[in-house]
Amino acid sequence: MSDTTAGLLQAGLLLVALAVVYRPLGDYMARVFSTEKHTKAERGLYRLFRVNPGSEQHWKTYASAVIGFSFVSVVFLYLLQRLQAILPWSLGKEPVSPAVAFNTAVSFVTNTNWQSYSPEATMGHFVQMAGLTVQNFLSAAVGLSVAVAVVRGFVRAKTDRLGNFWVDLTRGTIRILLPIAFVAAIALIALGVVQSLKSGVDVLNPDGSTSKIALAPAASQEAIKELGTNGGGIFNANSAHPFENPNAWTNLIEIFLILVIPVSLTRTFGKFVGNTKQGYVLLSVMATLFTAMLTVTWLSEAHASGPASLAAGANLEGKEQRFGIGLSSLFATATTGTSTGAVNGAHDSYSGLGGGGVLLNMLLGEISPGGVGTGLYGILVMAVIAMFLAGLMVGRTPEYLGKKLGKREVTCAAVSMLAMPTVVLLGSGIALMLADTPDAMTNSGAHGLSEVLYAYASTGNNNGSAFGGLTVTNDWFQSSLSVAMLLGRFIPIIAVLCLAGSLASQRKVPETAGTLPTTGPLFGTMLAGTIVLVAALTFIPALALGPIAEALA
Secondary structure, three states: OOOOHHHHHHHHHHHHHHHHHHHHOOOOOOOOOOOOOHHHHHHHHHHHOOOOOOOOOHHHHHHHHHHHHHHHHHHHHHHHHHOOOHHHOOOOOOOHHHHHHHHHHHHHHHHOOOOOOOHHHHHHHHHHHHHHHHHHHHHHHHHHHHHHHHHHHHHOOOOOOOOHHHHHHHHHHHHHHHHHHHHHHHHHHOOOOOOOOOOEEEEEEEOOOOOEEEEOOHHHHHHHHHOOOOOOOOOHHHHHHOOOOOOOHHHHHHHHHHHHHHHHHHHHHHHOOOOOOHHHHHHHHHHHHHHHHHHHHHHHHHHOOOOHHHHOOOOOEEEOOOHHHHHHHHHHHHHHHOOOOOOOHHHOOOOOHHHHHHHHHHHHOOOOOOOOOOOHHHHHHHHHHHHHHHHHHHHOEEEEEOOOHHHHHHHHHHHHHHHHHHHHHHHHHHHHHHOHHHHEEOOHHHHHHHHHHHHHHHHOOOOOOOOOEEEOOOOOHHHHHHHHHEEEEEEEHHHHHHHHHHHHHHOOOOOOOOOOOOOHHOOOHHHHHHHHHHHHHHHHHHHHHHHHOOOOO
């Protein structure tokens, strides 16, 4: 079977699997976040943490809970790393240095999972399991909770309440993430992913000497790493490591896990607003953007360029041979179209246009289909902007889902939309002006610029993947990328919760003959055009100096 045929077959199987679970999972998540019943385990947690599950929160209180919980999570994870030497299953590892510990704590709490260290050489099993894996669940649940609160803003009327963050966080973790991750981990173990508490295994080298290959509880972290669109690997090679992703079947399952919740959330949205066609429109826009970026990346990598690639027949540098170009391109598009950041190949080794494709996937705002929760509220922000632009063109006050979009709503949407570009462009620009940055870049010229731009695009979008040629261990990159992760995560969250609170306080506006339908191809085309237009106007100059220049060279 050719590489192209294998890739198309796996893409087809992925599409079928997502279609099968789309309706039941989407409906189930809608029930989880709308029911008034609490399980026994949940009631026990509420009593333990003194939470009144019957009380609901104003958007400011909801946002404060998100920020407060995330702050405590950063402190806890930082301390775990600094105290590693005295913890069980530390495997003799030293405490993580302060700069790396802070960067890592911020990274995993913000759902970025940017890793400026070699995991198997730096982290013991206890920190991996009790720290990083736990945050993989909780950071994903935070994004899911915020998305649900935003949807409630569109659904509710004449109220200042968006739900209870602690209830949403608990339900998202216990009822959605835990059971799916548990089943996925069992499936991955059955297919060959490692799950071990041993430090490693000795292997005999051809010259008679022995080497130790690190082992880890990989399957349990791999499942939630992909399901929660986190992306931080337990091994340095991430999902290119045979212990994390040994074959084509595990590769397919991992891509499925990356996409399943963000895709199904569009169905959840449709159920909440009482019109599933609203969710189908969002899904169609996501699918169109995803397919376009997959096509660009796949064709770019399959088209040989340069002497080595021409001799090989394709751009095989940086690809695992057990996956090839097709499955590598599919994984790369899925991981950058969401906020996952896991990799099964080296994005830095992609062609100029192929690397530019995965970079642009992030710069679109990671809404095709986006991360767990973040993708849904990200595309809803773009829907608000699209309806505002449509209102300007026809001279009518814009509406979306029966809610007027006035100055406050559009301002909140604009702040959310502009936070990421501001972080990415300012961070990249300052870094490129520093005298020490060229020393951190493996490559000069257009590709070197792409490495820096990719780093800030990845952290500003809470993605976590990287062009590996950039060394980010100095103080500037450790601190500035941490700031990029924090701002890229929490400014949009505060802005969209403000938007939700403003929408929830309004009364529903009845549809009239002048209301623009939002369930047909016209709105879908307008939404997709707005997304592309915003990204093009913002990032084309930077892309022209980086991946576009490299592709044309």
